Amino acid sequence: MKLFENTTVIITGAGSGIGRQLTIQAAADGAHVIATDVNEVGLAETKQLASGNVMTARLDVSDADAIRTFADQTIPTLADRRLILVNNAGVALGSGPFSETALTDFEWLLSINLWGVVRMTKAFLPYMMAQKGRRSDGKPGSHIVNLSSVFGLAGVMNQSAYCTAKFGVRGFSDVLRMELLDTNIGITCVHPGGIKTNIAQNARIGQGGFVTQSMHQQGSISFEKAAKTTPQEAARQIWNGVRQNKARVLIGADAHLIEWVTRLFPTRYVRFMRQQIEKAFGTEG
Helix, strand or coil, X not given: CCCCCCEEEEECCCCXXXXXXXXXHHHHCCCEEEEEECCHHHHHHHHHHCCCEEEEEECCCXXXXXXXXXXXXXXXXXXXXXXXXXXXXXXXXXXXXXXXXXXXXXXHHHHHHCHHHHHHHHHHHHHHXXXXXXXXXXXXXXXXXXXXXXXXXXXXXXXXXXXXXXXXHHHHHHHHHHHCCCCCCEEEEEEECCECCCCCCCCEECCCCCCCHHHHHHHHHHHHHHCCECHHHHHHHHHHHHHCCCCEEEECHHHHHHHHHHHHCCCCHHHHHHHHHHHHHCCCC
């Protein structure tokens, strides 16, 4: 059975970056894709670039009511098709150290990067469980793909909110995998390294005032230089991981290096990574 045969794919954050490329590649390979994003202009561009069966829907994953409404409207249209849910939507925050980070900013990021994943999964998991979630015919069941990050492998200074969310996505994915072992529902957690997207450029500047516009611009430039992997390649590796039912997908040499360092030095990596960050970006990170 081909990956996308008789399959609907729901992708959040599909208006740009990895989400856009996941949409394009899945549609080109025969999936029925429902691409969602809060950015309707970006969604329209994604649909225009894609060839195949792509529907779009504006969806703010930080809005619990909007997710419930979206699920209530979408599930009856799935017609017993296999479902792949890709929780990709995410944002970044430039706020400096935790002591300078406003809790409202912290909560804003978690509402999208973590709660969006949890609520989307809660909304669609019952359908997956009912819809051949316990298949015994050897064909793949539904699948959940959660986008974590290398920041879900290592805690990094000045990224307290982002790391909290991405570690949360990683832990949530592990829990789901354990609970669903007796089903045919797959769980894949993705840890991208530096991907050439606009996430750093579009990051919110924190209310605490620690990060200035100049610091934000410099951080965006540094990220652009460090990001080596294209969204197209990231999407290709993600779909390949789903085909192989991989529990974890690491994207980029930086992701593999960080995963190796944190496994070998689960506590001592903190001092080593801080030294590297300060060397690259200065003592303010």
